[in-house]
Each structure stands twice: as C-alpha cells, then as structure tokens.
Amino acid sequence: MTVTIKEPVLVLGGGLAAVSFVGTLRSQGWNGPICVVAEEEEAPYDRPPLSKEFQREGDEEKIRLDLRLAKDVEWIQNARAVSTDLQGRQVTLADGRQLSWGTLVFATGASPRTLPALASGPAPVLTLRTLDDARRIRARLVPDAALTVIGGGVIGLELAATARAKGANVTLVEATPRVLNRCAPSTLAELVELTHRTHGVDLRLGCTISRIDGEQLHLSDGSKLHTDLVVVGIGVLANDTLAREAGIATDDGIFVDGHGRTTCPDVLAIGDVTRQRNPVSGRFERIETWSNAHKQSATAARALIDPSTPPYAEVPWYWTDQYDLKIQVAGLAGGDQEVVRGDPASGKGSIIQLRDGRLVGACSINSARDFMAFKRLIAAGGRPDMERLRDPTVDATKLGVPATA
Numbered sequence: 001m002t003v004t005i006k007e008p009v010l011v012l013g014g015g016l017a018a019v020s021f022v023g024t025l026r027s028q029g030w031n032g033p034i035c036v037v038a039e040e041e042e043a044p045y046d047r048p049p050l051s052k053e054f055q056r057e058g059d060e061e062k063i064r065l066d067l068r069l070a071k072d073v074e075w076i077q078n079a080r081a082v083s084t085d086l087q088g089r090q091v092t093l094a095d096g097r098q099l100s101w102g103t104l105v106f107a108t109g110a111s112p113r114t115l116p117a118l119a120s121g122p123a124p125v126l127t128l129r130t131l132d133d134a135r136r137i138r139a140r141l142v143p144d145a146a147l148t149v150i151g152g153g154v155i156g157l158e159l160a161a162t163a164r165a166k167g168a169n170v171t172l173v174e175a176t177p178r179v180l181n182r183c184a185p186s187t188l189a190e191l192v193e194l195t196h197r198t199h200g201v202d203l204r205l206g207c208t209i210s211r212i213d214g215e216q217l218h219l220s221d222g223s224k225l226h227t228d229l230v231v232v233g234i235g236v237l238a239n240d241t242l243a244r245e246a247g248i249a250t251d252d253g254i255f256v257d258g259h260g261r262t263t264c265p266d267v268l269a270i271g272d273v274t275r276q277r278n279p280v281s282g283r284f285e286r287i288e289t290w291s292n293a294h295k296q297s298a299t300a301a302r303a304l305i306d307p308s309t310p311p312y313a314e315v316p317w318y319w320t321d322q323y324d325l326k327i328q329v330a331g332l333a334g335g336d337q338e339v340v341r342g343d344p345a346s347g348k349g350s351i352i353q354l355r356d357g358r359l360v361g362a363c364s365i366n367s368a369r370d371f372m373a374f375k376r377l378i379a380a381g382g383r384p385d386m387e388r389l390r391d392p393t394v395d396a397t398k399l400g401v402p403a404t405a
C-alpha cells in the first residue's frame with residue numbers, strides 16, 4: 001500500500017468535517033503530526049441541534065462532538081487562517097503565526113448569507129450558524145415574543161417550529177411561492193406549509209421585506225410587522241476565499257474529486273466548503289449536509305493512507321425535524337414521475353421521484369426504514385415496479401429491484 005500523506009497535516013476549520021477527518025486518520029493507524037486551526041473559541045460541536053433540541057433544552061454538553069478518536073491532535077482554537085502560501089507550504093494566522101504543512105486540508109465550512117439592509121431595522125437581526133448565534137436566539141425565544149424568520153429553507157422552518165413550541169409568535173417571510181424551494185419536491189413543501197400553518201405560523205410566501213421604518217418591517221404584500229427578533233435563513237456561502245486567493249479552483253465552493261483532492265497537489269478540501277460531483281445529478285454541487293461532512297471527510301482521510309479507497313459517491317441526503325414530522329430527503333427533488341406511498345399527509349409515508357423509470361429521489365416522513373431502502377435503490381439506479389412501490393404493505397427493503405445499466 002502506498003501512503004500518499006505528507007507530514008505534517010494541517011486542517012483549517014474545526015467543525016464536523018475536521019473532526020471526522022482527523023479521527024479517521026487516527027483510527028486508520030496514522031500517527032504523524034496533525035494540527036487543526038479553528039476560528040471558533042468553542043470545543044467542536046454539532047450544528048443540527050442548534051435549530052432543534054438546543055433551542056428547547058439549551059444543553060451545551062449534549063451537542064459536543066466526540067473527540068475520542070482524534071488523539072494526539074494539536075488544536076489551535078480561536079485562531080483564524082488568513083493566507084496560504086502553496087509554494088512555501090505555509091499558512092499564516094491572523095495573529096501572525098506561521099504554520100508549515102505537508103498536507104493542507106480546507107474544512108472551513110460555510111457562512112450564512114446576510115441582509116445588510118436590515119441592520120438599521122427595529123429589532124436585532126441574527127443568523128443561525130454557530131453555537132453563539134443559537135444562544136442569542138434562544139435567549140430571545142420566550143412566550144409571546146414576535147419572531148420574524150426570513151427564508152423558508154430547512155433552518156428557517158426548523159427554527160419556526162421550535163419557536164412555536166416555545167410559545168413565540170412566528171411570521172415566516174419567503175420570497176419564492178413555496179418553502180424548501182431548493183431541496184425538496186413541491187408535494188413535500190405543501191405538506192410542510194400546511195403543518196406550519198396548523199401550528200400557527202404566519203407564512204408569507206412570495207413576499208419580501210420592502211422597507212424598514214425604524215419601528216416596523218414593511219412587507220411587499222403591503223402589510224407591516226412589529227417584531228422582537230429577525231432571523232435570516234437565506235442560505236450560505238462557502239468559506240473558500242483563502243483557497244481561491246491561493247489559486248485553487250473554486251466557484252462558491254472548492255472543487256474536489258471523490259478523494260477530496262483539490263486542483264493543487266497535497267491540498268484537500270472536505271465538508272460544506274466543497275463543490276463535488278453529485279452522483280445522482282451528475283453535476284458539481286455543494287452538498288451542505290451532516291452526512292456529507294462526516295463521510296466525505298472520512299473517505300478523504302482513508303484515501304490519503306490507502307489510495308485504492310473507492311471514491312466518495314454517497315447519495316446526498318439530509319433530515320429535518322419539524323413538530324412531529326421526522327423528514328428524510330435523498331437524491332433529487334424532481335423527476336418526471338412522482339409516486340406517493342402511504343399517507344404522508346397524515347404523518348407517515350414517502351414521496352418518491354423517478355426519472356425514466358429509475359428511482360432518483362425520496363422524501364420519507366416518519367418512515368426511516370423505508371427511507372434507507374429508497375436511498376439504496378437510488379444508489380443502485382433501480383427501476384421499481386410502480387404498484388409495489390406505491391403499496392406501503394410491501395416491505396421496501398424487499399422491492400428487489402435490480403440495478404440497471
């Protein structure tokens with residue numbers, strides 16, 4: 001086996017991707033020097049609970065990432081990398097320190113897009129990415145507080161659901177005519193919209209903030225809102241500036257292959273900051289999911305030690321919890337045919353997408369076992385029998401679909 005890893009390994013960013021990467025290097029038996037430079041002051045933590053359990057429970061210990069595998073790793077916290085010298089193999093930190101690397105890994109994640117025009121508004125305007133953001137939001141989500149969420153994506157919707165559970169009044173403003181515009185089929189979006197309305201969220205679709213007058217937010221539908229807190233959830237941008245400035249190929253994300261390799265030798269990128277080939281769509285995309293940050297990073301680490309490691313080609317998937325809906329979504333949001341299995345509207349079932357008879361996407365609601373089976377079928381490019389697929393009494397793991405060319 002040829003080990004391609006060059007010492008020392010320097011990882012920029014201390015989120016899930018970094019933890020998974022360094023943990024995998026160690027668990028694969030690599031004992032060389034590793035340093036992680038992490039901008040946040042916090043010990044590494046998991047982000048998904050920030051819009052869910054953490055808002056309800058506030059338990060910070062529960063969300064810490066497990067570092068037991070990441071043995072003998074030097075963590076430099078509260079430190080920001082500000083430039084990268086690829087020729088000299090050095091990274092400079094904001095405090096002037098210089099660190100050498102043999103293998104450099106960008107695990108710098110993404111940052112929320114903001115709406116600077118709101119800064120002069122009537123209430124605090126926050127985004128939700130870090131534990132500190134989550135603490136600040138949590139402190140303000142008290143009964144009868146008026147929360148305005150801007151953006152009907154996953155994070156905005158999760159926060160709206162949690163805020164309702166805490167007794168806050170929620171208005172959600174979404175510029176497009178539907179929620180989950182980028183990442184789920186319209187059938188699921190309609191179900192999610194109905195659920196939020198049933199729980200008392202004031203959903204304003206196809207609507208934007210048109211003006212702020214110091215007291216109120218004026219919406220494009222002509223209405224005005226009094227609000228105690230605005231949370232903007234309108235997507236994220238990859239933290240790829242350092243890589244771009246160093247001459248590595250980027251486009252809102254660092255281009256990588258299935259082993260996390262960038263266009264520069266001995267420089268990898270992992271997690272939310274990457275733009276990689278989506279095995280289902282065939283396009284280069286950013287895949288901003290927990291599963292990707294965890295598994296793509298592990299594959300990149302394994303491939304450094306064993307170049308025969310198969311390239312990362314997991315079907316992209318994510319979950320979201322809203323009220324009592326546990327939703328899991330895999331593959332593409334659209335196809336040329338949609339099949340509904342079970343009764344998603346009553347809280348259990350799946351919405352399945354097919355293209356040319358092949359399964360290309362699935363959204364399951366409170367149906368985790370079916371979801372795992374559909375994910376496997378998407379990966380296999382399976383062509384299921386429609387009647388059996390539709391029938392919730394047929395065990396999804398026994399659909400018995402052969403992979404086709």
Ligand SMILES: Cc1cc2nc3c(=O)[nH]c(=O)nc-3n(C[C@H](O)[C@H](O)[C@H](O)COP(=O)(O)OP(=O)(O)OC[C@H]3O[C@@H](n4cnc5c(N)ncnc54)[C@H](O)[C@@H]3O)c2cc1C
Pocket residue numbers: 012013014015016017018037038039040046047048049050051079080081082107108109110128129130155239242270271272273287288289290291293317318319320321
């Ligand atoms: C509120 C919330 C809820 C979510 N819920 C879900 C969910 O339910 N399901 C799901 O699948 N996914 C969910 N996600 C997405 C998932 O958490 C991310 O995909 C994952 O955290 C990405 O990990 P990462 O390590 O690539 O990036 P990050 O977690 O963003 O870590 C990158 C780190 O790098 C640091 N950094 C950046 N630049 C520098 C620099 N120059 N020098 C040093 N450090 C730097 C950043 O400060 C950050 O700490 C959620 C995300 C959020 C924010």
